[in-house]
Each structure stands twice: as structure tokens, then as C-alpha cells.
Amino acid sequence: MARWALISGLRGDLEAYEAIQEDLRHTRRVDTLFVLGDVIGPARNCDALLSRLQQPRRGELRPQCLYGWWEDQLLAERGYRGGRRADALRLSQGETAVDALLQAVDPGHMGWLAELQFGFIELDCALLHGSSATVEDSLGPDSSPLLLLDRLTRMEVNRLFTARSGQQFSIELTGGGIESQVRDLEGQRHQQQSVPKRQVIGIGAGVHYTIYDPGTDRFDFLAAGSRSQERARGFA
Amino acid sequence: MAHAVISCLHANHAALEAVLADIDQQGIDTITCLGDLVGYGPQPNEVVELIRQRAIPTCQGCWDEDIIEGLNACDCSYPSQLAERRGHLAHQWTADQLSEENKDFLANLPMSLRRDRLLFVHGSPNSQHEYLLPNMDAFAALERVETAEADTLFCGHTHHPYVRELRDGSIRVRVQEGVASGGPSEEREINLPVRRIINAGSVGEPRHGNTNATYVIHDEQTGTVEIREVAYDVERTCRAIVESGLPAIFAWRLRHGFEYAERADDASHVCER
Amino acid sequence: MSQTLLISGPPGCGKTSWILKRVQAHRGPCGYLRLAGYPDEGLAQAPDGGIDLAYLQDQCPRLLDLADLDQALAPRPEHLLALIELPQFQPPTESGLGGVDRRVIPQLEALHLKPDEHLHFGRDTALPRQDTLDFSSLQAWERNLAGSVWDPASLSSFWFELVNGAYGDVYRAKALMNLPDGRAFFCNWMVSQEGSQFLPLQALAPPDGRPERLSRLVVQGKGLDPAAIEVTLADCLLSQALPHSFPSA
Numbered sequence: 001m002a003r004w005a006l007i008s009g010l011r012g013d014l015e016a017y018e019a020i021q022e023d024l025r026h027t028r029r030v031d032t033l034f035v036l037g038d039v040i041g042p043a044r045n046c047d048a049l050l051s052r053l054q055q056p057r058r059g060e061l062r063p064q065c066l067y068g069w070w071e072d073q074l075l076a077e078r079g080y081r082g083g084r085r086a087d088a089l090r091l092s093q094g095e096t097a098v099d100a101l102l103q104a105v106d107p108g109h110m111g112w113l114a115e116l117q118f119g120f121i122e123l124d125c126a127l128l129h130g131s132s133a134t135v136e137d138s139l140g141p142d143s144s145p146l147l148l149l150d151r152l153t154r155m156e157v158n159r160l161f162t163a164r165s166g167q168q169f170s171i172e173l174t175g176g177g178i179e180s181q182v183r184d185l186e187g188q189r190h191q192q193q194s195v196p197k198r199q200v201i202g203i204g205a206g207v208h209y210t211i212y213d214p215g216t217d218r219f220d221f222l223a224a225g226s227r228s229q230e231r232a233r234g235f236a
Numbered sequence: 237m238a239h240a241v242i243s244c245l246h247a248n249h250a251a252l253e254a255v256l257a258d259i260d261q262q263g264i265d266t267i268t269c270l271g272d273l274v275g276y277g278p279q280p281n282e283v284v285e286l287i288r289q290r291a292i293p294t295c296q297g298c299w300d301e302d303i304i305e306g307l308n309a310c311d312c313s314y315p316s317q318l319a320e321r322r323g324h325l326a327h328q329w330t331a332d333q334l335s336e337e338n339k340d341f342l343a344n345l346p347m348s349l350r351r352d353r354l355l356f357v358h359g360s361p362n363s364q365h366e367y368l369l370p371n372m373d374a375f376a377a378l379e380r381v382e383t384a385e386a387d388t389l390f391c392g393h394t395h396h397p398y399v400r401e402l403r404d405g406s407i408r409v410r411v412q413e414g415v416a417s418g419g420p421s422e423e424r425e426i427n428l429p430v431r432r433i434i435n436a437g438s439v440g441e442p443r444h445g446n447t448n449a450t451y452v453i454h455d456e457q458t459g460t461v462e463i464r465e466v467a468y469d470v471e472r473t474c475r476a477i478v479e480s481g482l483p484a485i486f487a488w489r490l491r492h493g494f495e496y497a498e499r500a501d502d503a504s505h506v507c508e509r
Numbered sequence: 510m511s512q513t514l515l516i517s518g519p520p521g522c523g524k525t526s527w528i529l530k531r532v533q534a535h536r537g538p539c540g541y542l543r544l545a546g547y548p549d550e551g552l553a554q555a556p557d558g559g560i561d562l563a564y565l566q567d568q569c570p571r572l573l574d575l576a577d578l579d580q581a582l583a584p585r586p587e588h589l590l591a592l593i594e595l596p597q598f599q600p601p602t603e604s605g606l607g608g609v610d611r612r613v614i615p616q617l618e619a620l621h622l623k624p625d626e627h628l629h630f631g632r633d634t635a636l637p638r639q640d641t642l643d644f645s646s647l648q649a650w651e652r653n654l655a656g657s658v659w660d661p662a663s664l665s666s667f668w669f670e671l672v673n674g675a676y677g678d679v680y681r682a683k684a685l686m687n688l689p690d691g692r693a694f695f696c697n698w699m700v701s702q703e704g705s706q707f708l709p710l711q712a713l714a715p716p717d718g719r720p721e722r723l724s725r726l727v728v729q730g731k732g733l734d735p736a737a738i739e740v741t742l743a744d745c746l747l748s749q750a751l752p753h754s755f756p757s758a
Contacts, residue, residue, distance in 0.1 A: 315662050316660055316662030316663040316665075316666055316745075317660035317662070317663045317744065317745060317747070318660065318662075318663035318666050318667065318741065318744045318745050319662075319663075319666065321744040322744065483740070484737060485670065485675055485737065485741065488670070488674075488675045489670075489675075492673070
């Protein structure tokens, strides 16, 4: 079965994207490229990267993109989210950051950005920027396991790939359970529930990306330009 | 101290009067209301005014919000086109009937109320539209209470009164940071706290198989919860439905203990609006 | 050898279901005719509007329509089993062929049909025993639904309300209903029997279209409220402009 490459957090960095595409050209059996949001950011002009994602070069994997937190803020500020504006950005980084974000993206790209989806479900995996709750949900190695389990349960998937924290990590739920007792007008019921075997995987950001093999359930955390390391582990 | 929690009044004045009389009779003077004062039923102004007159602390339900904000509920919160059309009709009728003063009261209701470690919401701490059904995933249910930093969560919205205790929970995890499959990992186990969800049922639109109004009494000292069923003059409300010009089918459904519009099949669905 | 059977009985006693079984069990050709029946004192016969024939032909595509004059005049195939259905509230006064309602004979003769045997539900032991109701007065109401498509979840709510008495005291409800995915269902309910039948037809219409095939609702009962039924129907049928499947969540 073919493997997936999962990337996020490029924030307008075309060089990082090209470095990853270059890596993937030399990596065997990767046929799908998922971009889990944050292709834009306020720090640099994002137009070149946005054009490239929409018009891939020959030999490049065609990216399947989601919107991330930064796209959501821009879409809100440009009036694509009903009455909501980029309030979260304004609150955390001030008006200057909002202005910088508006400057970083040519309005001609808004139509493409507005079409991006919140998440993909592939096999028994959910691919999301934040989590099944919201795009801003930042899951990391220190997140509460109860919260992680809830986010997995909401999508009814076994694996959740997330990007918001920017970290590369894996948290496997390996055991445990809970007792539940319900009383209503019909009487009392007892229920014992076990923790299902599920996993949350942080895919990284920028040049840090993840290769996942759904056939073997193996994943690798990589950094663009580190192909030699991967070959050493016998993947290429 | 014992206190009473009521929810989902749905403009049913006879039912509210009967429930308040039942609470008074037991000498309970702390009452909390979990919203949905209006919607479908024939006496929205009378019900809002009775709650205001009794100064009952109330949080906002999804109907209270929608009446103020305009139809906020997405299509997916209705299980069928028929339920949606009837819901829209009831919405329009209620919006036309409610006085400006009463609309103002509904608009200013808080989303939640908190007393120490007791939290009161309409649907769930996440949303007025989320259903916490008695059989929902136990971990997800516990997450709602825990994330909201409460010991006991009071909710309504499902119209099905229940008490759920979640205990003896634990989760074991294996964590790997920055290393691939097969790399070094750390094992952790966390023990989950004991938490309770108490659903107050519905005063004005029952969904438990008969026509009685339901509510709950909680004793904070002993921790006991009593689910109360109160019979009321259903025919009085049915007559008011027909006289007010609301569809007669609403009266038929109420008289037979069926909710006005069926609930959505996927009750855990939360709209991504 | 060919055989012509006349089957009579009150509404909902199981005439069509029994006929379907006979047709499915018969190796040779089969034909079917549904007579309208005659109103009894205070008892209106529900116009069937072709629901039974459409359902039977869907289940048995080679079933001959004996009401078709061309077929009546054509030579009959060998070993034809001809089944004639007659709604009839009261049991016949005489046994056997002598009990056939005289009023149907000219119509049968015009179609070149002569029953060899007459069976009546509740009288003849060859037929299954049914809880045949004593109908004292009965109203009938029907609605042509050709070209209409139902929101499936709304259909289920409407049917629940209909058979539970929201629109009057319903004794019998029968319908052919179109769904947006191109399927059609034969819906059947009788007060004396538990639960409703919802049987999918074999034939599919193209999805997202407005199927012109037979679609009809027939209701029998007391104190029916057709105006209230119409209001609910209007809320259940998908709009002309935009046939779509309603989101199920």
C-alpha cells in the first residue's frame, strides 16, 4: 500500500515546501501529499507558495490541502466566516499581526482558500489541523489523555493526525477503562467501558514532516534534507 | 441543602405552574432553570414572566438564543424536512408573540451558571445544541465535565431526565516525542476523577414515554438526586395550542407524550457553524 | 388447465398479499384484475387507484393486466391462473359461486372472465383466518402523489402520525411512495395488524427525478381530517425546484 506524506505550518515558506517535494521525489512509495493547513502566515508574503500549491510543477506530488488556524483567521477577517473576524489573532498578537496577515496574501487567492476543508477522513484516520473540536485545538505530548480520547471519539477514528502544536509526537492509548452508572425513570444500568486502542500523531511543521504507511501502521518523523537518515533506516 | 433544577419549559404554562407548586410543597426555595423557556408551546410570554417574577436564575437554551439571534440552528439539527418546517413555523410564531421586554430578558441570559463545583448548562459546556445522552461514550461525557472544571454538571436539552455517575476511570498511554515508530517511548497512566451528570428532563415537552412534566431535586449534603414526575393539566395546554393558531398536530403530539418534533438521530452531532 | 378465482373480503384482510403468494407459487402465466367494489350502507370503498396492480406487477413483471381489453380479446394462454380481487364488506349470502355479487357479473363478462371459484375472507377456510373488523361506518380519502418525492425521514414521521390517529381514526392506510434515491415503497397498515409493512418495489426510477409512475395514498377510517393531512404532506414532499436528499444528521 502506498504511503502518505503529511506536512503543515509552511506559513508562506516556498523553499521549505520545495525541499520537502525534493525529499519526496527520492522517497519510495509515497503517492499522497496532505497539507494540514497553515500554508500562510503574517511573517512573509505567501503568494508564491499559494500559486505553487494550486499549480504544482511537473513531477511534484499534487497536494491535498486543509485550512489551518492562519487560514481561518484570514478568512474570518475577510468576511468569509459570517460575523466573525480575526478576533483570536487580534487578541493574541495585536492589530499589526492582522494587518501583516492581510498584506501577506493577495485577495486573488481567497476563493481557493475559502474552498479548503476542515478535515479529511482516510481509512480509519482523521487528518486535521487542530482537532475534531476546533481548528485552534493544540494537541501535544502533554495534552490530557481524556481530551485526546474525546477528540478521537468525536470522529470515530483510530488515528488522528494533528498539526496545530507544530510538534512531532505520538501518543498511543494502550489501556484503562471507566465505570458508568445511569439511573433514569426506567431504572438503573451499569456499564463498563474500556479504553480503545487509538493514537494521536503530531506531524510537525515547516521542514519537519511525517511519512505514514497505512499498510503497516508505521510512521516516520522527518526533516526535509535528512534523506540520508531515512535511507539508513532502510526506507528508501 | 436541597435545590431543584428545571429545564425545557417550552412555553407550557400549565406544566410550569404544576412543577413550581410541587417544588414549593417540599419547602425548596433554590431553583435553577436550564433554559428553553420558549418554543413550540402556546404561552411564551406567560412562562418567561413567571420565571422573571419568581427570579429563578436561568441559563440560555438553544430556543432562547434562536429567538433573539434569528434562526441560528443549522439544518442538521432537524431530523427531517417536516420537523424543520414545523420548527420554523413555531419559531416565527414565538418571535411574533414575545414582547420586547421578554426578548430582552432571554437575550441577556448567561450561557452557564456556576455554584462552587456545580455547573449548570442547557446542552453541554461546549454548546447549547449538543445533546448529552445517557448512553453517550463515558469518556467523552467525563471530558465535558472535567474540561468545564466541575464536579457535577446539570444539563437539559435531551428532555430525558437521568443521573449518570462516572467513576474508577483510568487511561494508560505510550508517548513518543520526535522519534519514529519503534523508537524510545514513555508509559504513563492517569486516574480519572469521579464526576456526575444530572439531566433535569423537561417541564414542557416530555420525551420519556408519558405526558408528565419532569425535573430533579439534588441534595448537596447527601449527594442524593430525585427525579420528579409531575402530572399537570395537559388538556389546558392543548386547548391553548389550538386557540393560539399553532398547528393542531402539536396538541396531538403533546397529548400523547410525543415531543413536538422528533430529536435528531445523531444526537452527538455538533454543527460546525 | 386454466383457472379463474374471485377473491373477496373487507379492507385490509390480506387479499392482495394472498394473491401475490398464489402468483409467485404458480408456474404458468398469471393475470390479475381488481374490481372497485360497491359502497355498503355508510361504508365507502376506498378507491385503490391502481396501487395493488402496480405493486403486484412490480413483484411479478409478467403478470397480465386482465382489465386491459386487448388482452381480454386475445386468446388466453394455456394454464392461465386468473385472479380477481373484489373488496366486499359483508360476507356473501350464499356459499360458492352462488354468493358472487351479481353486480360484478356484467363487468366480468365484458372482460371475458368467468370465475370457476369464489373465495371470501372470513367465510372460506381455504383462505387464512384474519381478524376481519366489523366496520360500522367508514370514510375513504385518497391523494394522487404522482411526480412527488418524499423526504424519507418526514415520510416515517407522517406515517407514524397517520396510523396512530393524528388525522382521525384510521383503519386502513395503503400507499405507493417515491423516495429521492429512485426507490419506491409500498406502505401498508391495517388497524387489526401489528406494525406497518414497508416493501420496496423492484423497479427503480432515476434518482433526482420526478418519477411519473403510479404513486398514491389511500386512507380509510372515521373522522378523517384531509385538510390536516394536506398540510403535513406539503411539509414532507421535496420541493419541485430542488429534489434533494435531506441531511440525515
